[in-house]
Amino acid sequence: MIVDRCKECGLCINVCPQKVLERGNEFNIYGYRYVSPKYIEKCVGCRLCEYICPDFAIYVEVDGL
């Protein structure tokens, strides 16, 4: 996550098939409660959140690729 680019639209939470992401309780410098990958161990690396993020805030790095 690049937290200062997040605008809290929630599209990434909506599209994630594994429900990895969750809206956090902390604020970034623009006052948005940014999304955090709370259940990162469930992630399968499908990159749907990276594709759907309109703010270039999320990217997925998969080990071993």
Next chain:
Amino acid sequence: MDIIHPLDRYLRTDRLPHIWCPGCGIGIVISAMLRAIDRHISEGHFTQDDVATVSGIGCTARATLYLNFDSAHVIHGRAIPFAIGLKVIKPNLKVIVIGGDGDIAAIGGNHLLHSARRNMDITVIMVNNMVYGMTGGQVAPTTPMKVYTTTTPYGNLEYPLNLIKLVSSLNTNYVARASVTHPHLIERYIYNALSRDGFSFIEVISICPEVFGRHIGFRNPVELFNKLKSMIKFKAKPSIDESDIVWGKEIVLGEYVNEYKSGFIKLLYGS
């Protein structure tokens, strides 16, 4: 700024975060476009210096400000004439026109017709959010019927302009429709459009929760996204007759025209 995101080398990161509202679909289109260009560059078809982006006025046209390519931000609706001039004088450039439906379909509609008629070698990406977003949600030529906007409080009574049918009737090489709910399709269509000569037109159905969704009861970006996703239907070979947009019914995605005619530049300069 350091390169953190994989697409940061194509972005002016000191300008980010961008001005678009939370949940706006334009950022999804831009990131899909950058992935398509990145795939072309990694396959060695052209380099980053060979890409030029042109845009007019509007929310979508702000995109050229954030893209790290040679870019021009010209007057309202005149992005396509500028792009034609650029392409004719520098034929090895890949010229991409990004615009909204107000810029490309409404005020620049005539330029769209005539560049499509000439089969000019440019790629036009039209982000269709079905409303004039930047000026406060007035009715646009692409607004579907019976939809409430700021200037149609009793529902829109005008038939919308169907750009797919219009551009398909001209001498074009590639006409496709994608949607922000399926970003992989946007990437694939832009990749296909950039790998051929001639005029290619991609309409991307986008979401505008701030001024379009507000009047029709989907203020939350996620609700509007899911509503649009429920209407989307993908077909491998759709017919042009089923391309009409009616709010609440199916919106058919796919490649409507897919041909390999020679473009204007090849006729002008020879092979």
